[in-house]
Amino acid sequence: MTERHPRHTAPETIDPVLLAALPGLRAAGRARPLTAGTLAAARALGAAEVPTVADLARGGRIRVEEHTTASGVPLYVLSPPGGPARAAVLHIHGGGMVAGAARADLTLASDWVEQLGVTVVSPEYRLAPEHPFPAGADDCFAALGWTAERHATVVVAGVSAGGNLAAATALLARDRGGPALAGQLLVCPMLDDRTVPEPGEPPELHNTWDRWDNLFGWTALLGDARGTAGVSPYAAPARARVDGLPPAYLDVGSADVFLDEDVAYARRLWAAGVACELHVWAGGFHGFEFGVPDAPVSVAARRARTDWLRRLLDARQGEPERRA
Template identity: 55%
Template sequence: MAYEHPNLDPEIRAALERTPMPAFDMSRMTLEELLGHRAQLGAMLAAMPRPDTDVVIEDRRVPGPDGDPDVRVRIYQPPGQGPGRPALYWIHGGGMILGAPEGDDPTMIGFVERLGCVVVSVDYRLAPDHPHPAPVEDCYAGLAWTAKAAGELGIDLTRLAVGGASAGGGLAAATVLLARDRGGPDVAFQFLVCPMLDDRNITPSSHEFTQAVVWDRAANLFGWTALLGDRVGAEDVSPYAAPARAADLAGLPPAFIDVGELEVFRDEDMDYALRLARAGVSTEFHLYPGAFHGFDGMVPDTELSRRARAARLAALKRAFRL
């Protein structure tokens, strides 16, 4: 088990022993079972009490991709009026198959409270019922709306960042590629937290973690197959589905990438950071020793988790010129 990995951070190991993570095996899950789990997760998020905060939270329906339904975005704004605020356009995680903006409420509220920024979080359609390109096109449509609504939301478009975690980090990287290749919106910074970037699953870390605390090789293959079907791993997969496929990374905005040592995404994230730097993109990269996927959210009171959150906040402060 990943709990017994010799490199697992001792404080994280102790936290996991006190509160073990529930097992969640996707390798044999049917679509019906996945949809049922998604519904349970949605009901749990809906039943959660509204956060006690002065941050103003609003849901809106905004134009989706051409010919497709509207996209829901969840907007977080500081109390009071104020023009010229930085903004984070956020894309939630969930392996391309799960998740909703509400699941990131505490993190987004924290960013607004600490940075005085506006956050727009997109509720993109999920695979496999909505395979590629539906998720990334929803993300791009939400970004385009955010840029157009900058005046109404008090956003300074010279300080617009695009970010996400896990699958959301991969979609953030893909959305930034789309923005570059379609001529806008202009993005000042890409903020990629343990991003899911490569459908090929050929790196050493992809093969190493057949068992993991969270999101092992089988889960990753399940998520990519949900997004791409029988095209997963094929030569012609689009970089807007799997950003690691992009041949040219030049001209992209400055980047922040982090990842844990003990996770499937380790090597593809390291490689993407190195390729960005070689392409002339200013890049900050963190590899957290002894950490598993999503560790900072699941064992938040460890020193490594606090360091990770502090580094992310510092990176956004620099990007927002605060």
């Protein structure tokens, strides 16, 4: 099992601005920990917070279209309205493998459309437990194929479970001989099915996703295989060899349940000779920038991701861009 810091979700380790917001987030949030009995309510709560197409369009500054891959995966496509995009970002939503939606988690990605002139493609991948592995990974790889047919430069990005699927998509692209990726942007990615509670460990009140939630999400995805030697690296990228992957950006809060596995993944990328930028945001719990978007640490985290993506795309400037 990945070594972990035993106190990285204690109250004194949380950024003070984020800590002050936690009671309100807990009062408005789902029951803890997540279980089969509370999953439907958690999904309904999340669905009520998903932005509308009009929200995503930002008063006409972004063109929003709906498409479908040949295999039937629904896609939301956000593009600059005034001309061809310089690149595409395949952006994969979070939700612990069991919740979330294609229109969720797109605030920063929508900023990229406006600030960087990219197209964002967000797949409505199938969720566990109704659709266990490899359904979601297959859907995201199909979305990559659709995107790469239309754009010469593609970056894959994802948040939490979406970070897992983004990493898995990069692994699949490497092992299946393409499509080629320019980079992978992994935000607090959920990478290791072995990050589960110790016997008798209580739920963590100072996190928005803890090891008990993680146990539920991974079990929904993998069933009895969770934690065994037979788990596919495309399900749990922490188990994968990482040589030959595209440049990576990883970030995670220091109070995030995924801290140790994310830092370990970055270290393995470095050891394999893969360019990787890692940011550990002091005092950040899981998904802090979504729960408290105006906190200084949240603003800094969004800015750092955008800066990395801008530098990555600037380095590839001049490649011809295909359009359908």
